[in-house]
Structures are given as C-alpha cells and as structure tokens.
Amino acid sequence: MAGKASNIQLWQYITAIMLIFLLGYHLVQRLPWLYNVSTYDQTLTSAIVYHQYRVGGWALLLLAYVALFHGLNGVRNMLFELHQGRIYNTVINVLFWIVFIVFSIIATVTVAKLPPI
Amino acid sequence: MGSVDKEVELKNRKGFWRESLNPWLVRAKNNPERVAYVLHRVTGFIIIAFLLAHILETDSPVWTQYAPINGLTAWSAWSYIMHVESAWYLKIGEFIVAGSVFFHALNGFRLLLTEFFGVGIGKPVEPKPPYEAPTLSAPQRTWLYIVFVLSIVLWAFSAYLIFG
Numbered sequence: 001m002a003g004k005a006s007n008i009q010l011w012q013y014i015t016a017i018m019l020i021f022l023l024g025y026h027l028v029q030r031l032p033w034l035y036n037v038s039t040y041d042q043t044l045t046s047a048i049v050y051h052q053y054r055v056g057g058w059a060l061l062l063l064a065y066v067a068l069f070h071g072l073n074g075v076r077n078m079l080f081e082l083h084q085g086r087i088y089n090t091v092i093n094v095l096f097w098i099v100f101i102v103f104s105i106i107a108t109v110t111v112a113k114l115p116p117i
Numbered sequence: 118m119g120s121v122d123k124e125v126e127l128k129n130r131k132g133f134w135r136e137s138l139n140p141w142l143v144r145a146k147n148n149p150e151r152v153a154y155v156l157h158r159v160t161g162f163i164i165i166a167f168l169l170a171h172i173l174e175t176d177s178p179v180w181t182q183y184a185p186i187n188g189l190t191a192w193s194a195w196s197y198i199m200h201v202e203s204a205w206y207l208k209i210g211e212f213i214v215a216g217s218v219f220f221h222a223l224n225g226f227r228l229l230l231t232e233f234f235g236v237g238i239g240k241p242v243e244p245k246p247p248y249e250a251p252t253l254s255a256p257q258r259t260w261l262y263i264v265f266v267l268s269i270v271l272w273a274f275s276a277y278l279i280f281g
C-alpha cells in the first residue's frame with residue numbers, strides 16, 4: 001500500500017502540474033471585475049458561487065481531489081521522514097487514505113447535491 | 118543486520134524529537150535555499166489545514182439542510198458563514214493563506230522546473246571538486262530571488278483584494 005518512494009514523489013509532481021492550472025482557475029474566480037462587482041467579498045455571494053458551480057463544478061471537484069492528494073501526500077512524506085518503523089508507516093498510510101476518501105466524498109457531495117438558490 | 122551492528126545503530130539513533138525537527142532546522146546565513154525549503158513545508162501545512170476547512174465550508178449549502186446553523190439552511194447558511202468570515206480577524210487568516218498559496222505555488226513551480234524537468238541544471242557530468250550542486254548555481258539562486266519577490270508582490274495584491 002505504501003508504494004515506492006519514487007512513485008510517491010512522481011505523483012507529487014504530476015498533481016503539482018495539474019494544480020497550476022486548476023488552482024489558477026479557482027483563484028481567478030475571486031477577481032471582482034470579472035463578475036462586474038466591486039469587492040472580493042461580493043464574488044462570494046450565493047448567486048455568483050452557485051453560478052461558478054454550475055459552469056465549472058467539474059473543475060472545482062477535480063481541484064479538490066488533486067489538492068487533497070497533493071497536500072496529504074506531502075504531509076505523509078514528511079511523516080515518513082521520522083522512520084518510526086513498519087507499524088507507524090502503516091498507520092500513516094491508513095490515515096492518509098481515510099482522510100483522502102472522506103474529504104473526497106464530501107467534495108463530491110457538494111457538487112452533486114448542491115441545492116438551487 | 119548483526120547484533121553488534123544493531124547495537125551501534127540503536128546507540129546512534131536520534132531521539133524522536135531530534136529526528137523530527139532535524140529537516141526543519143534552518144541554517145539561514147547565506148542559504149536562501151534552506152529558507153525556501155522550510156517555508157515550503159510551513160506554507161504546505163497552512164494550506165492543507167485551510168483546504169480541509171474549506172471543503173467543509175463549501176459543502177455548507179448541503180450539510181446545513183440536515184444540521185442548520187442558527188436555524189439557517191442551504192444558501193442562507195452559506196451567506197451567514199460568509200458574513201461571519203468577513204470579520205477583520207478572520208480576513209487576516211485568509212491573508213496568511215493567500216501568502217502561503219502564492220509562495221508555495223511559485224516555489225513549487227521552480228522545484229518542478231529544476232527537479233522534474235531538469236531545466237537550468239545542465240547535463241550530468243563527472244563530479245569534480247569543489248562538488249557544488251548544480252541546483253545551487255547562480256541562475257538557480259536568481260530564480261529563487263524571483264520567487265521571493267513575486268510572492269511578496271502577489272501577496273500585496275491579495276491584501277488589496279481581501280481588505281480593499
């Protein structure tokens with residue numbers, strides 16, 4: 001389940017490349033002048049956020065999966081540096097997958113079950 | 118591993134805290150790479166903590182239908198959460214996250230170019246004294262300074278957006 005260290009790092013780079021585009025898209029969504037509003041807070045109104053989910057919900061969902069994997073895998077990498085033995089590594093791996101799967105499900109539910117305004 | 122080797126290994130094994138903190142200890146004098154290395158980790162921690170909270174927050178239009186906040190459900194609850202988050206002290210947190218994202222992204226892009234694509238480090242050659250790592254060459258350090266400067270510029274821009 002742990003996989004080779006080189007594979008873990010390879011996935012870290014692949015998800016990083018994907019994040020450049022996906023996170024860039026998500027950050028641009030907070031620029032007020034793209035939505036004809038004057039402040040950053042106004043880009044977070046329910047109407048605008050709902051519209052963003054309708055138009056690019058799939059990209060936001062992909063961003064959630066990729067960011068979760070990249071972030072949790074980074075933490076897992078750092079925890080592996082402590083070299084506390086096989087049981088410790090197994091616990092770290094199990095926790096990684098539990099947190100990744102639980103939060104991925106929550107993100108999926110957000111997009112799939114989003115109520116209309 | 119023989120019993121003698123095992124004994125020597127155990128005698129020299131670092132304690133949990135020493136081992137844990139070892140990669141984080143900074144010798145920052147004339148060593149911006151080391152500063153960037155630690156900052157990349159610290160900002161990574163900040164971002165993953167925010168990400169987990171952000172996923173729960175953005176799911177609020179869904180979960181508040183089953184567990185209302187102050188009697189508010191769905192998009193009313195979302196508006197309420199956004200109102201709470203517009204407090205100045207929470208905006209400072211948002212500002213810290215923005216700075217973390219910009220530094221982590223730009224430094225990560227630099228690492229991608231260098232470590233993954235091998236840009237700017239030349240072809241592999243036989244090591245010769247004084248054994249300087251190609252990743253510490255002058256252009257690499259210039260890239261690092263560009264990352265620091267761009268991060269500060271973008272962080273200032275995010276302050277304009279968040280507090281403006």
